[in-house]
Amino acid sequence: MTTLIVNGRDHTVDTDPSTPILWTLRDTLGMTGTKFGCGAALCGACTVHLDGQAIRSCITPISAAEGKRITTIEATTDGSDRVGAAVHAAWVKHDVAQCGYCQSGQIMSATAFLKLLPKGKQPSATEIDAAMAGNICRCGTYARIRVAVADAAKTLG
Secondary structure, X not given: OEEEXXXXXXXXXXXXOXXXXXXXXXXXXXXXXXXXXXXXXXXXXXXXXXXXXXXXXXXXXXXXXXXXXXXOHHHHOOOOOHHHHHHHHHHHHOOOOXXXXXXXXXXXXXXHHHHHOOOOOOXXXXXXXXXXXXOOOOOOOHHHHXXXXXXXXXXXX
């Protein structure tokens, strides 16, 4: 039995400790907002936050998360997270999503990045590109992603 803190709630799961966080979220807890992409931590579709840091849940075992806070797209975009709400609003405003499959991972990476910025700092395009480099969008919406991240940063002031 492993106890996980997911989106502020304790969950006890009877799963092998080597099970990736992704499959525990999706298959055991029914939280399907986090997506499976490549299974090798290369595409970023499975990005969640572990104690505030963006991680790839497809390769991170639940044993690494015990006693730490896991935050998923569900909590990041529910309106209770100021930065997540700003990123989500910018995504909608700039019509970022095309097929949408990678977008939960993109939003999670963008949110983690903006939370690390000093208050009031406006990131450059180069900084945004570097922060988002681990997330692949098969539809190629990178320009809209960059504009949305910059807009969210501006909104957060």
